[in-house]
Amino acid sequence: MSTTIKMIAHKLSLSVATVSKALADSHEISKETKLLVSNAAQEMGYVRNPYASSLRKGRSKTIAIVIPEIADSFFAEAINGIEEVALLQGYHVLIYLTHESLLREQAILQDFRSGRVDGILMSVSEETNDTEHIKTLMESQVPVVFFDRVCEELNTTCVVTDDFESSFIATNHLISKGCSKIAFMGNSINLAINRNRVNGYIEALKQNGLSDYQNVVICGKDKEISQQIFADLLSGPERPDGMILSVEKLSAMLYQICEDMMIDIPSQLKVLTFTNFNMAQFLSPSLTTVKQPAFQMGKVAATALLRKLSFNNTLAEPETVILPSVITFRKSTS
Amino acid sequence: MSTTIKMIAHKLSLSVATVSKALADSHEISKETKLLVSNAAQEMGYVRNPYASSLRKGRSKTIAIVIPEIADSFFAEAINGIEEVALLQGYHVLIYLTHESLLREQAILQDFRSGRVDGILMSVSEETNDTEHIKTLMESQVPVVFFDRVCEELNTTCVVTDDFESSFIATNHLISKGCSKIAFMGNSINLAINRNRVNGYIEALKQNGLSDYQNVVICGKDKEISQQIFADLLSGPERPDGMILSVEKLSAMLYQICEDMMIDIPSQLKVLTFTNFNMAQFLSPSLTTVKQPAFQMGKVAATALLRKLSFNNTLAEPETVILPSVITFRKSTS
């Protein structure tokens, strides 16, 4: 049985109201009483019951992270950033994985209508083509801040990278290295992030008169299917000589397939990946990457959300923060 | 304003007690009433307030993961496993990072005495040489299950890998490849996991008469210091010809340093890492790894914790589950 305010009140012959206010450092309470109370609380090992507090105050001091997966260096780093600012402001962090399933995403957000969390940081799933569940939540005054995989049609704060530009530069880089058949391997076209990257890719092709070979491939979340897609593409008649991988996980897959099919990177196929992991330079061949500022994005998104919360969600000027990615050219595209 | 039980009760001219029991599928309520209530709840968009519920029931249906860091493929995968079983049993998951700081760890566990979580999954920090805070929590009936970085002296369920054996085999492997000066790069000696690995290393040296060069190096959490330690070691008079990296992050660091110092792996230095990340085979040179079953460990640990919770923490037969690691030999030790 843990100590309650009532027990402190009893011990000091004070009322629970006084103890509560003293612990909240209210101006209604004298310095002497505050000292008395905080000493007693200390020695009795008092810890405020967060659920009683949340119930009465209608705020939980808790936020949720809703992301497709966690075993991905981008999201892992982003969480790191989020946790840092949450901790600083005394917020707790619940984590939910959608595993790229719209159904799960809907179920998770549905639960949030209970007041479990004060706000949400989110990267939508691949399947999210319907945003009704998010809209519903926002309408019931639960602030949502998107990062990385945003919903552009929803009027709220978004933290993204310069996906169009990065993809544009990446494609141009491949072209400058002599590629003329560049394939773009992305995930769902539902995702704005993917659309932007695709557009950057297409624009670069267009500007270089290479639109003949415009090849946007959708790799779903299923590993086997993706592998098959890769194998078909690489053994087909119109084999690409350059590839942009929009999804980190595809890198390992492609390296494996190229090894199996005896396709040399970069002489036969140049590869470039949007990824966040830090051993790209030690791969064989070292991998050209577009690295997103994951940690920073997490921090910025969390800061924006907590600001909304502290302003009680008024003054909610939805903004879009664009943080620059860093492209590092390595052997895989040399 | 979200719908409450009271609103449902009012609409149906029932009492809140009846509605609550109907929603809980109590036998005290007739089938007809249950149907009435669940229909009304559905159409009014009712979601149970978890904090009111937790307050009254004294259980939160929430567990906490307390780990040193998240941007580490082991922990990321482990969380994945944890989340899977938590979701299945309707538990919510709070995440806390200690960043290898005992102080943070203590502060986090202190908060848990509030009843915020029903149980805890934990990997202790490097600095954790004092376990009083964990003991205190366990004494107040909050079950703790350790995974990976366990506290052997605490009498509770632990999920680990065969660290001694893995390290023993790894060391023998290096020896069989001709190494005679093998260094072991670990983190804090506070950690049982590290002690076990060190012991496996020492035992292998002993059995091969190589104890003359017994070199256990402690790399802390500070990156710069670790780098300096590496540099000193590799430029010193007694340069090792083999290295066991007990920490994933050290791999990238070592590859970089070897590149800078023009030390060839594996001809001049053979390297083997305890890691979980899935691109080891594509590194240059490909990296020999001891891979822990992170996802499985997360699942097992979470399952054990939730079983304790469902049994109300009685029948708490503390057990130690040992899951086997997989060693894969690659070029870095060839």
Place this chain on the structure above:
DNA sequence: TTGCTTTCCGAAAACGGTTTCGTAAATAAA
């Protein structure tokens, strides 16, 4: 008929805080 279970529901007391409002005493202003 009376007595005894079931069945089904409601009143009310929790759970542990927070907040409103009232008030006595002390202080300041007139």
Place this chain on the structure above:
DNA sequence: TTTATTTACGAAACCGTTTTCGGAAAGCAA
């Protein structure tokens, strides 16, 4: 001096749910 204001605290309502307990109505047995 009287009156207004400030200071410091307590009583009680409240947040939304769960649970205990009591009881009316109905069914069954004697």
